[in-house]
Amino acid sequence: MVETVLFVIFGLAALFGAITMVWARNPVYSAMGLMLTMFSIAVFYVSNSAHFVAAVQVIIYAGAVMTLFLFVIMLIGVDKAEDRSENLPIQRPLALALIALFGSAVVVAGRLAWTTGVHNPLDPVNGSVEAIGNELFRKWVLPFEVTALLLIVAAAGAIALAFFRDGDDAEVDA
Amino acid sequence: MTVTPGWYMALAAVLFVIGTGGILLRRNALVMFMSVELMLNAVNLTFVAAGRELNVLDGQVAVFFVMVVAAAEVVVGLAIIVAVFRRRQTASVDELSELRG
């Protein structure tokens, strides 16, 4: 019962945040909407007993990533509201039609019976840090290390991109 | 009335479609980027819900990896947006159409 209430409240919040993000002309509002959605999703993680993932969601996504977004928005200029006129001729009707089709396809998909993987007969999942850690450092240790490499590459790339200023055109273009 | 994983999946689908709409309709690069993040979150939600349904932890591990990759993507993507903005003074993707055939 508690879960139902939580689902209704935070489901509506997530939808509201998502729509706000897409609809708002000011990017700051968009960012706020997305943050709301992410918090809601974190709540859903908790109700699905994914505690570790919920914590990471709040700290990394709602915290770090969204802060980064806000920084960039500030850097680029907050006041730049986007006008809503569409300059690509058939983009908007086509996009809306596709989205409608997508939505109805999802609805249809929900009505079908799906074959899924084998249902694990053990206890309900326990998304504690300990359980995830066991899983991650035993079964998935190699992918885990590879993600470390990926992050280093990404950091180096970001630094490289930020490093070259306008005066260094020749270097970049070369 | 209990909440089944199917509910979460339905919600995730709606969020995913909204994110798609953001990419197709907005032309601010930052907002498009946020839409991508929204779609990734929607997918994460389905992972967690499915993991609960099947009583396996793999879904949560997958979410973890998606998050790492998304973080890396955000770092590089935002760096690119900043670099482009420095040169063009715009964040609109429609201005960047030099590669027209």
Added chain:
Amino acid sequence: MDLALSLIVLLPLIGMLILFAFGRRIGEPGAGIVATVAVAGSFVIALVLALDLFSGEGSVETVRWFEWLPAFGVEAELRWDQLSTLMTLVVTGVGSLIHLYSIGYMHGDARFGRFFAYLNLFITSMLILVLANNFALLFVGWELVGLSSYLLISFWFERDTAAAAGKKAFVVNRVGDVGFIVALMLIFSVFGSLGFDTVFDGAHNGELTGAMATAIALLLLVGAAGKSAQLPLYVWLPDAMEGPTPVSALIHAATMVTAGVYMVARTGAIFEVAPIAAATVAIVGAATALFAATIAMSQRDIKRVLAYSTISQLGYMFMAVGAAAYVAGIFHLMTHAFFKALLFLGAGSVIHGMSDEQDMHKMGGLAKKMPVTFITMAIAWLAISGMPPLAGFWSKDEILGVVFERGGLWQVLWGVGLATALLTAFYMTRMMWLTFFGEPRWDEGIQPHESPKLMTIPLVVLAGLSVVGGLVNTPFKLTLEHFLEPVFEAVHLAHAPEGSVAWILAAVSVAAGIIGIGAAIFRYRDRVPAEDGTGWRLLNNGYYIDDMYAGVFARGGKLGAAWLAFRFDVRGIDGAVEGVGSLTRRVGGWLRPLQTGFVRSYGLAVVAGAVGLLVWFLSRGGL
């Protein structure tokens, strides 16, 4: 045993390598001595090894060098049996005499060392050919022989005619090789192996039947006809006289051209089950014998007479092996190697003494000037004319006897052979008479002289062999036949008649020879006829077969090539290539607007694809 047998092949190979590397430095006559010693060494080893076989105690030996083509059931393996022994002895024996002779003949040539390197290469190739224990290695030797003959024929490549002759020999041989290699493919498809034992045992045990046997045998005949200069692929041999005379003696008398005969004899087990093909071999041989003999009657160039004579004699050998008289064919191969090598070397001696004059109408009266050459060549002349008791008589008589004995239509071939014998006696007498008898008709300033000892010693040795060589297989004592019998266990050897028939046949063929000699002496006794009537011109030009080939194949090939180059290539190939290019450009032009440069358009396309896939999956009722 293994090492000694390998050395037979390796000695000339080592000689060749030494001469290729240091030939110029070793110079004259050292290079010739190295080459001669190498080949003579092979001969000595072969002779020693052969003694066991001669005494009837030795057995067939094989020497495996290395694993070569396991997929073809083939190894680099030598076979030492009676047939390959005999061939090896002929090749190395006659070969070393010719090497010795060449030291004198090639005196002063700028590329003295290179010449002997080529000669050793040739001997090596020929030994690989005759000693191979499977078709693949035989083919390697076969092709190497083709290569080295090309190098030797066009040795004096500064002369356009020599270069062209080498090329012609090479190309015509390739035509035959196509037949040979297809035959090898068919053999492999039937037996799954190219080893001699597997194939011949299989053929003997009835694994090869009817049409396939005939096809393989006929294709082998094509290959043999190319190498052994039989109709219709004989055209390269007369032109090959452009090479140095020892080369003619080596290639066109003793070794290379006999490869075809050897191959047919070796594959006797296949021809045994393909009687039609065997008869074809005999018919081709008989036709070639008569055809070439008529042309030989009219040639003025002393070497061309011998060239056509060789073709004609090879026809005899083909007739013999086609009639399943393999021993008779190999016997004639051997005696012919003796007296034809002698004739070529003698002709070389004459040419040498006449300061490179080859036209017999400008010779005459040389008997007194060149006594050794004259006497030795006279022996060869009588031998090839079939005069008893010289070598040629025994072998030719045996062939004619066997063919006659087969009866029926074979006796027509016997008639052809007899006519050829008459013509042979005629043209050889004509050659001898024009060269050595009558009034001198030399050009001004030519001082004929006898050749040096180095050249006359081989002549004397070969003359001795031409006299006694026939005694190894007389009707009174069939030594060679008994010697070779183990090789031909699988086939029914045809035998010569015995008793009174044999005597009558021998008398008839001797009579034919005497008539030929007499007619020629009568005709050229005291003057040289003009020899320029229509018939003579027809014969002199070899029935214009060369011109016909040039018109049909060479010109046709040129026209075809021109069509391909200027029509098909320009319109077809280039058109297709350029068409692909312009098609790509046009399609690219159509698709160009799709690349709008707007990221959101691309996004739209991606989503459209995703939705399309989703709808498709759902329409199928799930994944």
